[in-house]
Ligand SMILES: Nc1ncnc2c1ncn2[C@@H]1O[C@H](COP(=O)(O)OP(=O)(O)OP(=O)(O)O)[C@@H](O)[C@H]1O
């Protein structure tokens with residue numbers, strides 16, 4: 001196992017409002033090929049009633065991070081280190097029974113595919129009512145009324161009768177709404193949304209996003225929102241975390257990160273995104289090279305083998321020294337603040353127009 005000194009991990013501010021506080025999280029899987037370091041020293045905070053966006057290429061550890069927060073990993077093949085503090089209580093060391101109590105109650109998750117969350121064999125109403133009964137001790141009658149109330153909230157037409165439908169009788173967009181109803185039935189303090197609208201058409205997507213925002217206002221829910229879509233992120237998130245190779249490489253408010261990104265990986269990510277209203281035939285600029293191996297991650301900065309700016313950093317620091325991510329607004333990169341700013345303005349920004 002690699003030993004990392006404390007300074008190599010990342011720090012983030014722990015505000016008084018920080019409801020979820022993840023510190024130096026490391027998640028490793030034992031596989032036949034070796035140890036997969038899916039999350040490698042990650043720290044972040046989620047405040048009550050705020051949305052943290054997480055972006056990053058496929059395989060950067062977004063889903064693993066959030067499944068670990070929910071305790072949904074196989075303890076036999078997975079090693080979890082670090083802290084996941086939910087209102088100060090460490091979930092990494094909490095017994096499974098306690099995690100079970102939290103799931104669906106204080107913390108809930110919605111996925112890209114509602115069929116992974118909804119069982120085909122039970123009515124939608126029953127699937128919304130059951131966690132409510134389990135966590136609040138409500139009667140069957142009360143829980144059914146609550147399920148109808150939730151279906152109404154998420155905009156299902158004729159909720160009184162649709163409550164008895166099975167998931168396959170719902171359209172894709174309605175299933176997504178039903179899953180949101182199920183996730184929010186116990187007023188969770190934290191909602192993890194992992195690409196919740198990727199499978200939906202643009203109109204339905206916009207409706208679901210509006211719905212999430214409304215429900216957040218009503219319930220004061222903290223949200224972790226994972227997506228590949230930077231347009232959606234700029235609409236939904238307050239803060240943004242950019243992940244690469246199981247680490248946070250940049251963080252700040254969504255405005256700061258999208259308007260004045262400081263990390264070469266974030267520059268690549270922004271350059272590879274289609275512009276709103278851009279000519280579809282316009283070639284995108286994918287980030288050259290391929291995502292790093294998690295079995296044998298690069299030394300130093302994990303992005304250095306793909307970075308076009310390592311020549312600007314004296315010596316071989318990029319390949320030998322892991323750049324730290326400071327508190328608050330920062331990017332984990334050895335370029336100086338002046339270099340980050342001038343490269344962005346001279347080279348990157350013109351490409352984003
Ligand atoms: N149970 C497991 N055993 C071994 N490796 C795993 C396991 N679960 C995930 N991984 C690996 O961990 C890495 C991170 O996966 P993760 O699903 O978090 O990526 P992601 O950022 O969510 O990607 P995507 O955008 O495609 O959803 C991947 O390389 C994945 O193959």
Ligand SMILES: [Mg+2]
Pocket residue numbers: 062063064194
């Ligand atoms: Mg994922």
